[in-house]
Amino acid sequence: MDLAWPPSSDNVGVTGYRVFVNGIPYILLSPVAHQKIAGLTSGAYYWVFVRARDADGNLSAPGPVTVFKTTGEAPCPPPLAPTNVGITPLTSTSVQLRWTLGVGEMTSGTRININGEYKNIALVSSWTLNDLIPEMEYSIRLHTFDYFGQLSESSVDLIYIPKDTQPPSVPKNLREIASSSDSVTLAWEESTDDIGMCGYVICNNREYFDTTPLTHYTAVDLLPGTYAFDVCALDISGNASEPASIAVEIKS
Numbered sequence: 153m154d155l156a157w158p159p160s161s162d163n164v165g166v167t168g169y170r171v172f173v174n175g176i177p178y179i180l181l182s183p184v185a186h187q188k189i190a191g192l193t194s195g196a197y198y199w200v201f202v203r204a205r206d207a208d209g210n211l212s213a214p215g216p217v218t219v220f221k222t223t224g225e226a227p228c229p230p231p232l233a234p235t236n237v238g239i240t241p242l243t244s245t246s247v248q249l250r251w252t253l254g255v256g257e258m259t260s261g262t263r264i265n266i267n268g269e270y271k272n273i274a275l276v277s278s279w280t281l282n283d284l285i286p287e288m289e290y291s292i293r294l295h296t297f298d299y300f301g302q303l304s305e306s307s308v309d310l311i312y313i314p315k316d317t318q319p320p321s322v323p324k325n326l327r328e329i330a331s332s333s334d335s336v337t338l339a340w341e342e343s344t345d346d347i348g349m350c351g352y353v354i355c356n357n358r359e360y361f362d363t364t365p366l367t368h369y370t371a372v373d374l375l376p377g378t379y380a381f382d383v384c385a386l387d388i389s390g391n392a393s394e395p396a397s398i399a400v401e402i403k404s
Contacts, residue, residue, distance in 0.1 A: 153188070153189040153192065153198075153220060153222070154186065154187075154188050154189075155171065155186065155187050155188070155189055155200060155202075155218070156185060156186040156187075157169075157185050157186070157202050157215060158185065159185045160185075160204035160212060162204070162206040162207075164206050164207045164208055165206060165207045166204050166205070166206055166207075167181070167183075167205055167206060167207050168181040168182055168183045168204075168205050169181070169182045169184075169185065169187075169202050169203065169204055169205065170182075170202065170203045170204075170205060170211065171187050171189075171200065171202050172200060172201050172202070172203070172214070173189060173198055173199075173200050174198055174199060174200075175199075178200075181205060192222050193222065193226075193227065193300065194222050194223060194224030194225065194226070194227070195221070195222060195223070195224045195225045195226035195227070195300060196221065196222055196226060196299070196300035196301060197219060197220070197221045197300060197301020197302075198219070198220055198221075198222070198301075199217050199218065199219045200217070200218050200220075201214045201215050201216065201217045201218070202214075202215045203215065221301065226298075226300040226302055227300070228256070228257040228258060228298070228300070229256070229257075229302075230256065230298070230302040230303065230304055231254045231255060231256020231257075231259045231296040231297070231298050231302065231304045232254040232255045232256055232296060232304055232305075233254050233294070233295065233296060233304040233305045233306060233307050234251040234252060234253060234254045234262055234294040234295070234296055234304070234307045235251065235252045235254070235307070236250075236251055236252040237249070237250070237251040237292075237294055237307045237308065237310060238250050238251070239292075239310060239312055241314070241315075242280065243318065243346065244286050244314060244315070244316040244317060244318045244346055244347055244389075245282065245283060245284045245285070245286065245314060245346065245347070246280060246281060246282045246283075246284060247280070247281050247284065247312065247314070248278055248279070248280050248281075249264065249278065249279050249280070249281055249292065250277060250278040251277055251278075251294055251307065252277060253275065253277055253296060254295075254296030254304045256296060256298055256304070257298065258298045258299035258300065259275070259296055259297075259298050259299075260274070260275065260297055260298050260299050261273050261274045261275055261276075261296075261297055262276075262279075262294055262295065262296055262297070263294065263295040263296075263297055263303065264279060264281075264292070264293075264294055265292070265293045265294070265295070265306075266281070266290055266291070266292050267290055267291055272297065284314045285314065286314045286315060286316040286347060286389060287313060287314070287315070287316075287389075288313065288314065289311060289312075289313050290311070290312045290313070290314075291309060291310070291311055292309070292310040292311075292312060293306045293307055293309050293310070294306070294307040295307070316346075316347050316387065316388075316389035316391060317391065318345070318346050318347075318387075318391065319345075319385075319387065319391040319392060319393045319394075320343045320344060320345035320349060320385040320386070320387045320391065320392075320393045321343045321344050321345070321385065321393060322343065322385065322393045322394050322395070322396055323340040323341060323342075323343050323352065323367075323383045323384075323385055323393070323396045324340065324341040324343075324396070325340055325341045326338060326339075326340040326381075326383055326396040326397070326398050327339055327340070327398065328398065328400055329368070330370075331400070331402070333376075333402070333403070333404065334372065334373055334374050334375070334402065335370055335371060335372040335373075335374060336370070336371050336374065336379070336381075336400045336402065337368060337369070337370040337371075338354075338368065338369050338370075338371070338381060338383065338398065338400075339367060339368040339369075340352075340367055340368075340383055340396060341367065342367050343385035343393060345385070345387040345388075345391075347387055347388060347389060348387060348388045349385065349386075349387055349388070350365075350386045350387055350388045350390075351363055351364060351365040351385075351386055352364050352365075352366075352367070352369070352383050352384065352385055352386065353383070353384045353386055353392065354369055354371070354381065354382070354383055355381065355382040355383075355384070355395065356371065356379055356380070356381055357379060357380050358380070358382070361381075363386075369383075374402045375402065376402050376403060376404040377401070377402055378399060378400070378401045378402075379399070379400045379401075379402065380397065380398075380399050380400075381397070381398050381399075381400060382395035382396065382397050383395060383396045383397075384396075
């Protein structure tokens, strides 16, 4: 295979190029911007990239990755598909994916395909998927791949919809900051949530009283007496925190 690329430039001068094949240095220093790659296996996939080297020995960032397949038939049949695929929820936005690696000669790893985008990983049998969006549907398929780039048939499709079950933190430092003969103003510290906050629910004597998006609230038209106020944080998925509580006395 003949590989060529545009020449690089540098303030002290480019002395050559390092060529990588399947992540391994193939040529430590090529003086020209082209290289013949020899000794490859027929019917196999390869990926290559190039890094430029300057006169001070500095290497550039890797150039674009090029993937190609040699002609002919691969020396072994494709591997079998992964089996025993399962999902274990970890948080509202992450899961652990697990499977049994497909059997085959020269098996190299597993390709995880999620909603049409894929990631190749090495010889492991579990992987954590992060940054999932609650209530969004994810279609997950797995393939085994071998050294020659051959893919197995797909595993059974998995459909997973993350659920936000994590409540926000309890409002801290609930306190009375002002009062009158028929009102009281409460304040508290802002709660946090892994997905997003919606607001706060105010309860009076264990019964629903009002909601607010703010971290303070004024209850009005109160009669003289003692009131037990609870404040719960509410996230955008409808999960409520444990309440913060305070007793307030309204004097005539």
